[in-house]
Structure formats: C-alpha cells, structure tokens
Amino acid sequence: MIAPNLIDPDAAKAVGPLPAGRPSANVGRVGVLLVNLGTPEGTEYAPMRRYLKEFLSDRRVIEWPRAVWLPILYGIVLNTRPKRSGALYRNIWNRERDESPLRTFTRSQGEKLAAALAAHENVVVDWAMRYGEPSIEAVTKRLLDQGCDRIVMFPLYPQYSATTTATVNDKFFEALMKLRFMPAVRTVPAYPDEPAYIEALARSVKKHLATLDFEPEVIIASYHGIPESYSVRGDPYRVQCETTTRLLRERLGWDEKKLITCYQSRFGPEEWLKPYTDETVERLAKEGVRSLAVINPGFVSDCLETIDEMGREVAHIYREAGGQNYSHIPCLNDSEEGMAVIETLVRRELSGWI
Missing domain, CATH: 3.40.50.1400 (Rossmann fold)
Structure with missing residues (x-):
C-alpha cells in the first residue's frame, strides 16, 4: 500500500536519484501536486526577507516596471517589512511544529488526499509552495523520480487571478522546461462556482x-x-x-x-x-x-x-x-468539507488516468 509513503520526505530517497529528465523504470504512476501560496521558513529577519524577496520579485504579483519597483523593493521594502511581518507571523506561528499554519494545513491536505486515493496504488500525492519550500521544481522532480509520467497540478485558489493561479502555472511549466523527459500534465482550473x-x-x-x-x-x-x-x-x-x-x-x-x-x-x-x-x-x-x-x-x-x-x-x-x-x-482547511472539495476536483481531473 503506497499511501503512507506519499507524504514521507524520505520516500524519494528510497527510489534513488535519477539523471535529470530521465524516466523512471517504474513508469505509469500518476502524480497529484497540490500547490499553495507559500510560507517563510521562520519568523526571524533572514527567512522573512528571503520569502518576501521571492514573493515581491514575482512579475505577476508586482507589475510595475522593474526600473521603478526594484529600487523600492531593495531600498525600502526588504529593509523594513521583514521585521514587521516576522512579528505578525509570530502571532500565528505553529510552535509545536515550528512552522506557519499554512504549511501545517497544506501538509495535512496532502496526507488526507493521499489516504482518500489510497485504493489507487499508482497515484502519488505531494504538495509544494509557490514561494518558499518545498519548491514546485523540487517536488515535481520527486514525483518524476517515483515513476510519475502523468501529473495533475492543483493551484489551491478557488478564484483565478494572474497573481495566484497563473504564477503557479508559470513556475510548474518552468520546471518542466528543464526536463528532457516531460510528463503529460493537467492543471486544475479555478472553481468559483463549483x-x-x-x-x-x-x-x-x-x-x-x-x-x-x-x-x-x-x-x-x-x-x-x-x-x-x-x-x-x-x-x-x-x-x-x-x-x-x-x-x-x-x-x-x-x-x-x-x-x-x-x-x-x-x-x-x-x-x-x-x-x-x-x-x-x-x-x-x-x-x-x-x-x-x-x-x-x-x-x-x-x-x-x-x-x-x-x-x-x-x-x-x-x-x-x-x-x-x-x-x-475559519477557512475550509483540512476539514471534512474542505477535503470533499479537493477530492472532488482531483478525481475529476484524474478521470481516464486511473
């Protein structure tokens, strides 16, 4: 039964590293990749600055001309905002796991979806962040290393915006562009009226x-x-x-x-x-x-x-x-209601693949 290994960070190591772009001998699996916005690794200045730099450098998020925005970003924002944002994150930080609630919930969503799809032994579920870790590129490679020649990528945004859904799609396809062997892919569309x-x-x-x-x-x-x-x-x-x-x-x-x-x-x-x-x-x-x-x-x-x-x-x-x-x-999070939505949409996109 594959489900317990789906969210195990050492699962990919058990398969062994593969040369970039080379298909696994164990092809035929279908990967499901849940992608959320992102989260800093900690509330201190350095991890907050690193996270904000990646987020606010995204041309989809800030569409101002680079000549105007970058001096503001590096001269003002990244010198002042990390400290303030870090203080706000400390108000909500999951101290037991030493992480943000967003990471806690996204991991749990991945685990619960894996359990719901456990009857399909060829399905591998994983999760990533658009900004921060685990990155979309790293998790996409992990799915390929586990034999996934098809991937359903799910940007976790109910309503579409270029600042959210589109930039997740951008990063996912950027990762695929580096590969010699490229999997078949489906992306889950926005679902405001689902x-x-x-x-x-x-x-x-x-x-x-x-x-x-x-x-x-x-x-x-x-x-x-x-x-x-x-x-x-x-x-x-x-x-x-x-x-x-x-x-x-x-x-x-x-x-x-x-x-x-x-x-x-x-x-x-x-x-x-x-x-x-x-x-x-x-x-x-x-x-x-x-x-x-x-x-x-x-x-x-x-x-x-x-x-x-x-x-x-x-x-x-x-x-x-x-x-x-x-x-x-509260948001739907990993509640019964929330997981019903995620599972419904993922099963729809898996149709014909499992």
Whole structure:
C-alpha cells in the first residue's frame, strides 16, 4: 500500500536519484501536486526577507516596471517589512511544529488526499509552495523520480487571478522546461462556482454560526484584493469572487444585505478592488451594526491574512468603531468539507488516468 509513503520526505530517497529528465523504470504512476501560496521558513529577519524577496520579485504579483519597483523593493521594502511581518507571523506561528499554519494545513491536505486515493496504488500525492519550500521544481522532480509520467497540478485558489493561479502555472511549466523527459500534465482550473465548493462553504458557515451566542447581522465575504488596474486589464478575479458570494448567498437563502463582498490585504499606493474590508467594518459599526462575522472564501487554508488580519486587526477596528460581537469563520482547511472539495476536483481531473 503506497499511501503512507506519499507524504514521507524520505520516500524519494528510497527510489534513488535519477539523471535529470530521465524516466523512471517504474513508469505509469500518476502524480497529484497540490500547490499553495507559500510560507517563510521562520519568523526571524533572514527567512522573512528571503520569502518576501521571492514573493515581491514575482512579475505577476508586482507589475510595475522593474526600473521603478526594484529600487523600492531593495531600498525600502526588504529593509523594513521583514521585521514587521516576522512579528505578525509570530502571532500565528505553529510552535509545536515550528512552522506557519499554512504549511501545517497544506501538509495535512496532502496526507488526507493521499489516504482518500489510497485504493489507487499508482497515484502519488505531494504538495509544494509557490514561494518558499518545498519548491514546485523540487517536488515535481520527486514525483518524476517515483515513476510519475502523468501529473495533475492543483493551484489551491478557488478564484483565478494572474497573481495566484497563473504564477503557479508559470513556475510548474518552468520546471518542466528543464526536463528532457516531460510528463503529460493537467492543471486544475479555478472553481468559483463549483457546487461542491459552494456546498462546503455553506456547511462551514452554518456549523460555525451554530457555535456562536449571537446572530451576525451582516457577514462579510472577504477576498484578498488585487490592484484595480489588474482587473481593468482583464483579470477575471473580481467577477469570480462576486460569483462565489452570490452563489453562497443563494445557497444560504440570504439577501444582499446579509452577505456582502469586500477585499482585504492591499499593499502600496495603488487603488485596489473595493470595497475595502477594514473600511467596511468600521462603517458598519458606526452605522449601528453590533454583530458581525467574516468569512474568507478565497483562501483554501488559514494563514496570516485570515488568522491575524481578519481575526485580530479587523476585529479591533470593528470594536474600536463601536461594534460589539465579532467572529472570524475559519477557512475550509483540512476539514471534512474542505477535503470533499479537493477530492472532488482531483478525481475529476484524474478521470481516464486511473
């Protein structure tokens, strides 16, 4: 039974190293590669700077001309932001494993998906990060070394954006471009209107609200923002976020005042997608809304932007403005509902291969 070895870091060593691009003698396996955004290796200055440098150097993330952006990045951002970001990461750090929650949840998603697919002995499940470790290139090679001549690559983003889904695809295909022997590949598309995803969100909302001693008057579906200019140039992200909110609203039987769409985590001087989450919670509090909840449908796993920004910073803004009851609804993570979505989409893309 192969499943226990799928998430074993020493599994690839047991197969033995192969010359780059050479197919394994044990071909015929299908690899499933889950890819999440990324995470620093630690909260100290050096690992934070390394992570931020890779992230903010990505041309898909920051589209400014290099002559304008790089002096700002190296002259200001990478000298000031690592210390601040490290302090924020320490608020949420998984000290037992010495890692960020994003890594913890992504690993668990990989393990649980491997268990769900264990009956298919030719399927190998692994996971990687777009920024940081384990890298997409290293894990792709690990799958090839285990005999995978077909790979399903799953960017873990429900809504498509060039800043997320596209840059994961870029990095995956960059890794393949270095190979002599290239596997057949499929990439899982964005799924803003996937019924299994909408159902999972609805169930998670209901389950969480049942634990509260208050009824939220308004629930905000808060998505990570992107610059407005990216949307104007054709990024479909805004439309897909609004689609998810609309379908979730319909599934829960709520009106447009009960569940609203906002955008968070803006960076730099540009206009980003509006309305902004922080400004909205402040406005709602001042308008007399005393009970509020926030959900993050665009995040597959809880991370800094959900646990700390939504769970602490935005909660503080809301209460300072006069709000009383506030709750952050966790992401789907590795819950039963969350894994049902991942498994549904992966099985669909595996069709014909297993």
